[in-house]
Amino acid sequence: MDKKQQKEKMTGLMSKFVSLVSYKLPDDVEKKLKELSEEEDNHLAKIIYKTMFENQQLAFELKRPSCQDTGVLQFFVKCGENFPLIGQLDNILRESVFKSTKETPLRHNSVETFDEYNTGKNIGNGTPSIFWEIEEDSDKVEIYTYMAGGGCTLPGVATVLMPGEGYEGVVKFVLDRMTSYGLNACPPLLVGVGVGTSVETAALNSKLALMRPVGSRNENENAAKMEQLLEDGINAIGLGPQGLKGSKSVMGVNVVNTARHPSTIGVAVNTGCWSHRRGKITFDRDLNYVIDTHEGVTL
Amino acid sequence: MSKKVLTTPIKDEDLKDIRIGDIIYLTGTLVTCRDVAHRRLIEEKIPLPIDLKGKAIFHAGPIVRDLGNEQYEIVSIGPTTSMRMEKFEKEFIEETGVKLIVGKGGMGKNTEEGCKTHKALHLVFPAGNAVYGATKVEEIKEVHWKDLGMPESLWVCEVKEFGPLIVSIDTEGNNIFEENKIEFNKRKEEQYEYISQQVRFIK
Numbered sequence: 001m002d003k004k005q006q007k008e009k010m011t012g013l014m015s016k017f018v019s020l021v022s023y024k025l026p027d028d029v030e031k032k033l034k035e036l037s038e039e040e041d042n043h044l045a046k047i048i049y050k051t052m053f054e055n056q057q058l059a060f061e062l063k064r065p066s067c068q069d070t071g072v073l074q075f076f077v078k079c080g081e082n083f084p085l086i087g088q089l090d091n092i093l094r095e096s097v098f099k100s101t102k103e104t105p106l107r108h109n110s111v112e113t114f115d116e117y118n119t120g121k122n123i124g125n126g127t128p129s130i131f132w133e134i135e136e137d138s139d140k141v142e143i144y145t146y147m148a149g150g151g152c153t154l155p156g157v158a159t160v161l162m163p164g165e166g167y168e169g170v171v172k173f174v175l176d177r178m179t180s181y182g183l184n185a186c187p188p189l190l191v192g193v194g195v196g197t198s199v200e201t202a203a204l205n206s207k208l209a210l211m212r213p214v215g216s217r218n219e220n221e222n223a224a225k226m227e228q229l230l231e232d233g234i235n236a237i238g239l240g241p242q243g244l245k246g247s248k249s250v251m252g253v254n255v256v257n258t259a260r261h262p263s264t265i266g267v268a269v270n271t272g273c274w275s276h277r278r279g280k281i282t283f284d285r286d287l288n289y290v291i292d293t294h295e296g297v298t299l
Numbered sequence: 300m301s302k303k304v305l306t307t308p309i310k311d312e313d314l315k316d317i318r319i320g321d322i323i324y325l326t327g328t329l330v331t332c333r334d335v336a337h338r339r340l341i342e343e344k345i346p347l348p349i350d351l352k353g354k355a356i357f358h359a360g361p362i363v364r365d366l367g368n369e370q371y372e373i374v375s376i377g378p379t380t381s382m383r384m385e386k387f388e389k390e391f392i393e394e395t396g397v398k399l400i401v402g403k404g405g406m407g408k409n410t411e412e413g414c415k416t417h418k419a420l421h422l423v424f425p426a427g428n429a430v431y432g433a434t435k436v437e438e439i440k441e442v443h444w445k446d447l448g449m450p451e452s453l454w455v456c457e458v459k460e461f462g463p464l465i466v467s468i469d470t471e472g473n474n475i476f477e478e479n480k481i482e483f484n485k486r487k488e489e490q491y492e493y494i495s496q497q498v499r500f501i502k
Contacts, residue, residue, distance in 0.1 A: 044322075047463055048425045051425045051428050051463065052425065052427065052428060054431055055427070055429070055430055055431035058434065059375075059429075062430060064362075064374050064375055064429075064430050064433070065374070065430075066375070066428075066429060067375065067377055067427045068360065068361050068377045069377070069379065069429075070362070105364060106362065107360065107361075107375075107450055108448055108449045117448075118447070118449070118450070118451070120449070150379060151380050151426065166498070167499070167500050171491060172491055172495070175490060176487075179480065183405075183479075184380050184403065185380075185404075186403070186426050186427055225497070225498075226498055233490035233491075233493070236486055237486045237487055237490065238483070239483065242404075244475065244476075244479070245479055245482075273426075274427060
């Protein structure tokens with residue numbers, strides 16, 4: 001296969017993968033939603049869960065996007081320095097979104113700012129968003145695909161706290177967002193908390209936190225402790241599905257952290273809705289692929 | 300319990316016994332109407348190209364398949380965050396005579412007033428269930444303001460027993476989300492007191 005053929009092949013596969021992510025939730029999310037619904041005893045909440053499961057069943061059978069807001073596509077790429085299409089990858093991902101938008105179909109979600117028009121292609125200036133990491137001595141590429149819908153993007157917030165406010169300030173920042181914006185963002189949510197030195201490091205961490213599986217724990221003992229405390233705490237608020245009350249509020253809380261300046265604590269919150277459409281696909285140098293998030297699925 | 304179905308055109312009397320937390324279903328005309336459509340009518344003073352009196356609007360931006368010859372098919376349709384339309388909704392109800400506003404999450408004081416004065420309801424369709432929603436749409440009768448793009452166009456849908464729709468604001472201006480929020484905030488304060496004592500990692 002020459003480079004042109006390789007590029008076409010990968011674009012085709014990624015387009016199908018994006019489509020898959022639109023109509024099938026990842027295994028960890030499906031499992032958690034089932035668990036939460038079984039623990040629920042609120043009447044309205046039970047009706048909502050029933051609708052959710054019927055919807056996912058229909059979406060999979062009809063191969064249609066389970067939620068009409070198929071989001072702005074975001075890709076988190078960890079690319080080996082020797083992956084043959086490293087230089088072409090940005091274009092491949094962009095093209096694959098365009099192709100998938102026509103074929104699935106996905107909603108047109110790219111509005112050019114200031115000129116204020118919808119491109120009608122679901123791609124635009126800076127969309128899809130692609131975040132890069134390069135891996136030494138590797139010829140593979142790992143790609144997290146995420147559909148960032150409007151509803152769950154809206155609660156996103158970042159700030160820089162003073163060290164005097166401590167992690168207590170982080171807790172307050174997260175909890176306040178849950179009862180103001182979180183309840184409208186389609187709970188049960190996956191809550192991503194980023195801690196770092198500044199707004200953009202914290203913000204990126206908070207989104208990376210949403211790529212981590214539901215039920216996973218931060219390797220740092222204190223961070224893991226805070227994940228558990230926040231998860232139990234937000235659950236005790238009892239937002240329930242759609243914020244209409246219930247016995248739980250979240251699928252989980254994931255914290256991703258990096259170091260900080262002695263004078264600052266950067267903190268950010270990102271939320272994933274119950275329809276948390278994320279997928280992870282890994283390609284080797286010959287474009288053989290493995291999908292970790294959706295067991296037993298082929299493209 | 301029998302299924303409560305409202306059929307358009309809806310009159311004030313049809314809504315008077317319905318209270319927050321009730322579940323209803325809709326048969327008739329449901330028109331998608333969201334951010335820019337609200338802004339056009341209220342702020343830009345551009346008249347809506349359709350009569351909404353006695354009908355229902357949906358804060359939604361669907362995925363639609365263009366079948367050619369002005370024929371369209373709904374692929375996925377579900378609600379978007381209603382709160383974004385709060386700024387406009389009271390006047391919108393007043394100007395159009397719309398009876399049902401379907402969306403996601405709560406709305407605020409303005410909409411409460413609009414619903415109370417002009418006898419309308421705000422309802423929640425469980426969001427994210429867009430294929431389920433699409434199966435309740437029988438046909439797209441018309442489309443207007445296509446210049447706004449697929450999500451923002453006014454898609455005039457004929458629906459049958461569209462729901463479940465959970466009443467979030469009723470014709471007396473009661474608001475289920477505002478009532479819940481009082482309880483949520485109280486519990487949040489308790490949780491903050493408890494958790495903050497255990498995360499004093501800076502010593």
